[in-house]
Amino acid sequence: MTYDAIVVGSGAGGAASAYQLSRLGLKVLLLESGPAYNPTVDYQLHTNKWEMAMFPDKTVRQPWYNFGKMQILEKQHETLRSWNHIHGLHNQTMRRLPVRYSHVQGLGGSTLHFTGEAHRLNPASMKLKTDYDVGADWPVSYEDLEQYYVQAENIVGVAGASNDKVRFRSKPYPLPPHPLSFASQKIATACNKLGLSWVQNSLAALSQPYDGRPKCNYCNNCNRGCPRRDKGSADVTFLAKVVPSRCTIKTGCHVLYLKPGKNDQIDGVHYIDEMGKSVFVQATWYIIACGAIATPRLLLNSKNKYAPDGLANESGQVGRNFLESISWTSCAIANEPLGTQRGLPADGICWDFNGPESIPGVVGGCRLSLATSEASLTGPINYANRVVSGWGIQHKQQMRHAFGRVVAIGGIAEQLPNPRSFVDLDKVQVDEFGMPKATIYSHLTEMDIDKLKFMANKTREILQAMDVEAIFEEYGTYDRFNSAHVFGTCRMGESAQDSVVDRFCCSHRWRNLSIVDASVFPGTGGGEAPSLTIEALALYACETIYRRIVRKDVQDL
Amino acid sequence: MRRNRPANASRRNFVKLAFCALPVFRFCAPVELYAQGASLDLPSMLRVLLDILVPKDATPSATGLGVDIKILDKLERYKFYKVLVKKGCLWFEQKSIHLYKVSFLKLKESEQIKLMQLAEKSGLRAPEYNFFRALRQDAYIFYYSNPHSWTGLVYAGPPQPHGFPDFHQKPIVQVG
Numbered sequence A: 001m002t003y004d005a006i007v008v009g010s011g012a013g014g015a016a017s018a019y020q021l022s023r024l025g026l027k028v029l030l031l032e033s034g035p036a037y038n039p040t041v042d043y044q045l046h047t048n049k050w051e052m053a054m055f056p057d058k059t060v061r062q063p064w065y066n067f068g069k070m071q072i073l074e075k076q077h078e079t080l081r082s083w084n085h086i087h088g089l090h091n092q093t094m095r096r097l098p099v100r101y102s103h104v105q106g107l108g109g110s111t112l113h114f115t116g117e118a119h120r121l122n123p124a125s126m127k128l129k130t131d132y133d134v135g136a137d138w139p140v141s142y143e144d145l146e147q148y149y150v151q152a153e154n155i156v157g158v159a160g161a162s163n164d165k166v167r168f169r170s171k172p173y174p175l176p177p178h179p180l181s182f183a184s185q186k187i188a189t190a191c192n193k194l195g196l197s198w199v200q201n202s203l204a205a206l207s208q209p210y211d212g213r214p215k216c217n218y219c220n221n222c223n224r225g226c227p228r229r230d231k232g233s234a235d236v237t238f239l240a241k242v243v244p245s246r247c248t249i250k251t252g253c254h255v256l257y258l259k260p261g262k263n264d265q266i267d268g269v270h271y272i273d274e275m276g277k278s279v280f281v282q283a284t285w286y287i288i289a290c291g292a293i294a295t296p297r298l299l300l301n302s303k304n305k306y307a308p309d310g311l312a313n314e315s316g317q318v319g320r321n322f323l324e325s326i327s328w329t330s331c332a333i334a335n336e337p338l339g340t341q342r343g344l345p346a347d348g349i350c351w352d353f354n355g356p357e358s359i360p361g362v363v364g365g366c367r368l369s370l371a372t373s374e375a376s377l378t379g380p381i382n383y384a385n386r387v388v389s390g391w392g393i394q395h396k397q398q399m400r401h402a403f404g405r406v407v408a409i410g411g412i413a414e415q416l417p418n419p420r421s422f423v424d425l426d427k428v429q430v431d432e433f434g435m436p437k438a439t440i441y442s443h444l445t446e447m448d449i450d451k452l453k454f455m456a457n458k459t460r461e462i463l464q465a466m467d468v469e470a471i472f473e474e475y476g477t478y479d480r481f482n483s484a485h486v487f488g489t490c491r492m493g494e495s496a497q498d499s500v501v502d503r504f505c506c507s508h509r510w511r512n513l514s515i516v517d518a519s520v521f522p523g524t525g526g527g528e529a530p531s532l533t534i535e536a537l538a539l540y541a542c543e544t545i546y547r548r549i550v551r552k553d554v555q556d557l
Numbered sequence B: 001m002r003r004n005r006p007a008n009a010s011r012r013n014f015v016k017l018a019f020c021a022l023p024v025f026r027f028c029a030p031v032e033l034y035a036q037g038a039s040l041d042l043p044s045m046l047r048v049l050l051d052i053l054v055p056k057d058a059t060p061s062a063t064g065l066g067v068d069i070k071i072l073d074k075l076e077r078y079k080f081y082k083v084l085v086k087k088g089c090l091w092f093e094q095k096s097i098h099l100y101k102v103s104f105l106k107l108k109e110s111e112q113i114k115l116m117q118l119a120e121k122s123g124l125r126a127p128e129y130n131f132f133r134a135l136r137q138d139a140y141i142f143y144y145s146n147p148h149s150w151t152g153l154v155y156a157g158p159p160q161p162h163g164f165p166d167f168h169q170k171p172i173v174q175v176g
Helices: A012-023 A075-080 A128-132 A142-156 A182-193 A294-300 A380-387 A392-402 A446-465 A531-550 B011-035 B042-053 B067-077 B079-100 B109-121 B127-143
Strands: A003-008 A028-031 A065-067 A097-101 A247-250 A254-260 A266-272 A278-281 A283-288 A326-333 A348-350 A366-370 A406-413 A422-430 A436-441 A470-476 A480-483 A513-515
Touching: A003 A012, A003 A531, A012 A028, A012 A142, A012 A247, A012 A531, A065 A097, A075 A446, A142 A531, A182 A348, A182 A366, A182 A406, A182 A446, A254 A294, A266 A283, A283 A294, A283 A531, A294 A422, A294 A436, A326 A446, A366 A446, A380 A392, A380 A470, A380 B127, A392 B042, A406 A446, A446 A470, B042 B067, B042 B079, B042 B109, B042 B127, B067 B079, B067 B127, B079 B109, B079 B127, B109 B127
Parallel strands: A003 A028, A003 A283, A028 A247, A065 A436, A097 A480, A283 A513
Antiparallel strands: A254 A266, A266 A278, A326 A406, A326 A470, A348 A366, A366 A406, A422 A436
């Protein structure tokens, strides 16, 4: 079969691209490195071992990334170290610890284990260079993307309150917002005392039956996979809606490299299929959507005589401008039963500090939200091991008192690019196919640390205003790299000198290459979850890609 | 012929020295015995330690829910864990003999609890603390995975398939 487009990666960007292109009439091949997940069978939320099972990792591949040396932790920032009242410091060393890059290799990508937040970017965070002389501007505007946000929200089934004063909406959300959980109602009261707002978050979880999927039953464990399909992960939304006759999906297919050819065109893709066979396949167009670490790795591994510095790396920016989530969480025991094992993760949110000017002394905002579920504090095992100290009869009695009282509030802040944060190929280590692994170099600047301090202070203030019994655990990314949201490593821009792709996510040089994932983001936003923006960007970009393919701007292969 | 004896060595002094060395020898003896292959009664020690960590009250003890069996199974599957547990149990045995002059399994419960407290307080670098910490963690993992442990908690079991349709309401505080 001849394909019009090959999409590599099936997360938010790849899935939305495959959907859009197949809907527009093109023949698409979607290659996914990981396996497909069966929500009914694979997720463990109905079993007694659900709490320790976490999200079930079905991949059998060896790790494909590692970390460069992390920075020294400074005494002056001791209050930002992660700790637990029973176990002490999470990181006992004096150097920042690489914990993990939290992602899923599977059909649907990291949306399979995401919390389900569905955010639009704050328009003010898309012009940081122009307005604040930091970072880089997005070459697309919020207005360019707005109708595609609407489309993505309708496909996913986003529930939200359509009264956002900052993000203009041409249409309301397709579904009404979820009620705040009892815990979030208490947080809202505390926030009001402090002059802060605490509102219903916009979530890719159904508040009503929608599109053949049931409404959420508020089990509060979206991160462990949704067996009911009410969470709008890419597999049950975009991928479920691809035109089957036009879209071939292959899992277990690991792309090793693309083949740059003559006339600034990609000649094909080389992958290893699930049987271990080496396959070379061609299409008119190639879309890379592997995420901000795997995408630059793939491009750098695709170098040849036509692309001696790696594919699409004429600007030297592939792998540069690596951005991560800067985050902080404070966990406390409330002074009354709240039933915090119930509800939706991050059901309530404070956007008061989301704008780029909102945090004094720094550029870039943050958001604060309920984090009990993301802190994995919804079941008795974690209570026993992290919340309740001691042992013996006293421990059992305390368990009965404490269960359901833990409330955690977390913050995520904007990071600006810095030259010490980037992704490169490992000089020595290779994966099981002999391809160099990715090395993540992550560095926090003083501004990043100031944002962490701000979030730590705010979360503690809110918990204090709730009159909690005690804060028993806090953790953040100051002393540990542990990021799910990563961005920036193939950033979009107007100029080919300092960006990798243009406003339509198309390579400046390579005439049949696009990148559609968070690696193209010039900025992280003020803590917004990126999946909805990735999906909107994919829908937007693929209309242009479609026109370019159909107009045959590229030479027939 | 000259003998190179210590200045004050005499038969009497030798006997005195021998008696002084006895307690040291008694402390070391178990190590030597165990090093030579004499085995701790690991399953019995684990049962006692686990039931100290999770005793019976309104809900069963750890062994009442078979936690010991699960941990013994884990020992067989993970070599490093087996080493950790053996070293930890050996510490308890040695400490018991050192402080109370009897084997750990023969101590009164209050004395066994005291040793557990000592292990807990010994700090991060101490192997007995690492053993205590690992055993405590695993005890709770296996114990609280069992539905019979949930009585008294406001917890009725895994979050699916029922979910929590009352999530927005004040929780009803009744036993699970």
